[in-house]
Amino acid sequence: MRIGTGYDVHRLTEGRKLILGGVEIPWEKGLLGHSDADVILHAIMDALLGAAALGDIGQHFPDTDPAWEGASSLDLLKRVGAILEENNYIVENIDSTIIAQRPKLASYLPAMRENVARALNLELSQVSIKATTEEGLGFTGSGEGIAAQAVCLLLPLMDLVADDIVNGTPSGCAGCSGCPRS
Numbered sequence: 001m002r003i004g005t006g007y008d009v010h011r012l013t014e015g016r017k018l019i020l021g022g023v024e025i026p027w028e029k030g031l032l033g034h035s036d037a038d039v040i041l042h043a044i045m046d047a048l049l050g051a052a053a054l055g056d057i058g059q060h061f062p063d064t065d066p067a068w069e070g071a072s073s074l075d076l077l078k079r080v081g082a083i084l085e086e087n088n089y090i091v092e093n094i095d096s097t098i099i100a101q102r103p104k105l106a107s108y109l110p111a112m113r114e115n116v117a118r119a120l121n122l123e124l125s126q127v128s129i130k131a132t133t134e135e136g137l138g139f140t141g142s143g144e145g146i147a148a149q150a151v152c153l154l155l156p157l158m159d160l161v162a163d164d165i166v167n168g169t170p171s172g173c174a175g176c177s178g179c180p181r182s
């Protein structure tokens with residue numbers, strides 16, 4: 001198993017859409033950024049890349065590159081999923097937190113989880129997205145910005161193979177594409 005963490009912050013500003021976890025949320029302000037500034041997906045991507053020691057999203061999708069201007073962070077997340085697959089990693093689980101004073105996000109969290117699970121071909125139970133405030137303190141409390149944190153566990157495919165050598169291939173093995181078990 002390999003663990004990764006991600007952290008991101010974007011400034012709230014007028015005249016931008018608020019997109020979190022690939023969900024457009026009706027709000028008077030949105031997050032400023034080169035892409036769609038989806039702060040929770042950025043934290044999740046950095047956790048995934050970090051767990052694999054494959055750099056960060058700034059390295060893979062630089063904000064100086066016009067190719068990523070206005071990019072959908074869900075599309076970038078799919079690309080990160082492909083990078084992990086190329087490097088023979090399986091995502092075990094993701095946990096994450098959006099830190100925002102307003103708006104209330106609870107009703108949007110299920111759709112965000114579904115978006116992340118779909119982008120990475122995961123079960124819904126492997127993806128957790130939570131939301132909290134910071135009790136009016138700091139830049140999230142004043143509404144200047146939104147922050148996000150994420151952690152994840154990756155399973156290197158070689159670990160599965162090593163387990164099989166010791167324990168034998170499990171009878172319930174799904175034989176997922178790309179897996180050396182299948």
Ligand code: MG
Pocket residue numbers: 008009010033037038039042
């Ligand atoms: Mg960002």
